[in-house]
Amino acid sequence: xxxxxxxxxxxxxxxxxxxxxxxxxxxxxxxxxxxxxxxxxxxxxxxxxxxxxxxxxxxxxxxxxxxxxxxxxxxxxxxxxxxxxxxxxxxxxxxxxxxxxxxxxxxxxxxxxxxxxxxxxxxxxxxxxxxxxxxxxxxxxxxxxxxxxxxxxxxxxxxxxxxxxxxxxxxxxxxxxxxxxxxxxxxxxxxxxxxxxxxxxxxxxxxxxxxxxxxxxxxxxxxxxx
Numbered sequence: 001x002x003x004x005x006x007x008x009x010x011x012x013x014x015x016x017x018x019x020x021x022x023x024x025x026x027x028x029x030x031x032x033x034x035x036x037x038x039x040x041x042x043x044x045x046x047x048x049x050x051x052x053x054x055x056x057x058x059x060x061x062x063x064x065x066x067x068x069x070x071x072x073x074x075x076x077x078x079x080x081x082x083x084x085x086x087x088x089x090x091x092x093x094x095x096x097x098x099x100x101x102x103x104x105x106x107x108x109x110x111x112x113x114x115x116x117x118x119x120x121x122x123x124x125x126x127x128x129x130x131x132x133x134x135x136x137x138x139x140x141x142x143x144x145x146x147x148x149x150x151x152x153x154x155x156x157x158x159x160x161x162x163x164x165x166x167x168x169x170x171x172x173x174x175x176x177x178x179x180x181x182x183x184x185x186x187x188x189x190x191x192x193x194x195x196x197x198x199x200x201x202x203x204x205x206x207x208x209x210x211x212x213x214x215x216x217x218x219x220x221x222x223x224x225x226x
Contacts, residue, residue, distance in 0.1 A: 002116065003027045003044065007037040007063065008052040008078065013101075017050065020105050034058025038066060046073055048116055051095075053079040053086065061089060068094040072155040074115040078103070088195050094154035097182065107185075114183025130165055132213065132226055134206050137161060144204070151203050156181065160196055164214070164224035173221040197222065 004026050006017045014030040021028045029046070031037035034055045041049065049067065053060035064075060077090045080101045087098045096115045099108060128140035136145045142158050144151040153161065159181045164172055175187040182192065197216065201208040215223050 001025065001027045002047045003029070004048045004050060004112070005029050005031065005037060005040055005046040006050040007031045007034070007055070007060070008050075009033060009054065009056050010052075013052075013078075016105075020109070024109065032056075034060065034063040037063055041067065041071070041073075045071065048074045048076065048112060050112075051075055051077050053077060053081055053090065061093065064090065064093050064095060068154065074155075076108075076111055076115055078108075091156070091192065091195050092199060094156065096156055110185050111183070114185055117183060130226060135204060135213065137165065139165060146204055153200075153203065157196060157200055157203075160200065161224075164222060165226075168224055168226050171217055171221050171223050177222065193222070 002025075004021055006014055006021070006028060007030075008014050008017070009032050011032070014032065018028050018030055029040050029044075031040050034057050037049075037051070037055075038058075040046075051060050051063060055063065058066075060077065060079070064077075067073070067075065072094075074096045075094065077095045077098045078101060079086065079090075079098065090098050097111050099111060128138060130137040130139070134147055136143075138144070139158070139162050142153070144153050160177065163177055163180050174190050174193055177193060178186040178189055182189070186192070197214055198208075200214050201211050205211050205213060213225055215225055217223065
């Protein structure tokens with residue numbers, strides 16, 4: 001049974017999540033603050049975390065940061081914060097998705113299913129390791145280095161790299177990338193791609209402002225050039 005940890009300081013929201021998720025055969029544990037959430041996750045690794053940003057003790061961003069230090073479990077952020085800066089920060093720290101309150105339960109369930117479906121691509125043989133004069137990307141082990149120095153990539157960043165790297169030199173359209181990395185409900189969220197490719201270029205390109213490997217075809221898609 002899929003195990004989900006729901007974290008929110010609103011008891012009514014937690015009750016709604018608990019009832020609806022259990023009705024669909026998910027196992028659910030709830031937490032009303034950040035420290036309780038981290039303790040629950042420490043005791044038993046969940047399959048997915050639903051995380052509110054506005055928590056009374058540790059901010060949700062702090063919880064996400066600590067979680068990403070030890071786990072790549074999918075995280076869907078639930079927040080009343082509608083500003084793009086908050087969304088960018090959460091995605092930048094490794095959240096897999098972001099949904100603003102109030103939200104429809106069917107939409108949330110669809111996003112949960114999409115997040116649970118996404119997993120690391122399976123690679124075999126030499127295809128799993130890509131090397132250039134500055135980069136080494138081990139897609140199977142999810143280990144990256146630039147100029148010999150280790151680089152940390154989030155789980156979502158790895159999925160984007162893998163989606164492009166398995167089609168070297170080929171144009172991958174925006175809608176195709178969104179559906180492959182985030183799921184079929186995300187064919188229009190091109191802002192996600194802008195955020196993540198800016199991050200990847202900062203981390204992996206020799207000159208982020210003049211990308212060599214992760215190239216944009218404006219309004220169309222992206223390609224990886226080894």
